[in-house]
Amino acid sequence: MRMMIEDYGARVASVWEGLRSTTRKMVVGALQSPAGTTPPAQQAHGGGATSYDARSDWELSRLLAALDERVAEGGSALSDEQARETRRMAEACAVLLQNQAQSAEVFSQLVTRAHRAHDFARIDALADELAERFAPSEMCELARDDHAVVRALAHEALAQSPTGVLVSLLVDPVDANIAREAIERQADEYGIEEARHLVHMLDQAEMAAEEEDDA
Structure with a gap:
């Protein structure tokens, strides 16, 4: 990541600290991948160190909510770099969830978020x-x-x-x-x-x- 996790705000940092190491690796991998894609190792649902499960859903959903909340604060609360990087991490989480979400609750979160952003393609x-x-x-x-x-x-x-x-x-x-x-x-x-x-x-x-x- 280009910023220290503390630079994303207290709530984001708190959620990040509660993530399993495998979930953190998923996020970092998504940040390092081309926009809108998911690393192949993360697309597998079993067997690997970065296998996706129901807890991944929950953890990524919480992180996405915290990031979106941070972006919504806007104004003087964020520098231009912080706002840009927070949006980038939020998009990485959204792509991970879009590709692999397993719960109806997370699906609802993604649709609601996309509708709010007028992202009709998503x-x-x-x-x-x-x-x-x-x-x-x-x-x-x-x-x-x-x-x-x-x-x-x-x-x-x-x-x-x-x-x-x-x-x-x-x-x-x-x-x-x-x-x-x-x-x-x-x-x-x-x-x-x-x-x-x-x-x-x-x-x-x-x-x-x-x-x-x-x-």
Whole structure:
């Protein structure tokens, strides 16, 4: 790194000191790599000294939040060099997380951050990874997110999921309504016959249940 860690501010320094050595190596490696890329050794999910895991998610997420907070302070709190280097480290963390994030919470953080920066190319890149990286239940979690853009991306990804995958969510009391909405979109917007048939069956079952209640 071009600056001492203390130059990034007290909170960043505190978070940095709490990182595992492997996570620090990831950040340093990303800083030394061309913009927007991740060193090959960090892309592997197992076996190596810099293997990525759930704790890496958590640590990098905290560091990114601290760096963004430091940048937001702006003004006289940072010299031009400090501001530039803080943004550079934040971008390195964001790229690492974008390439390897494993939690819905971190995905939400990245989308929210990109939206705040009007970085629509990054939002598109994150959207492309959503269905491949997260399980349907995690996408349902994102569909309940506080941020409207995160919710929209999750709903779109669910609507493009196989209908059979969505059916498995209908028995989950937490995810059932979101899965039903996705199936209805498949039927109405995409004209998927399996989805149309399923919506018809669900409507019939609801009507039968209402008639029983009224009897």
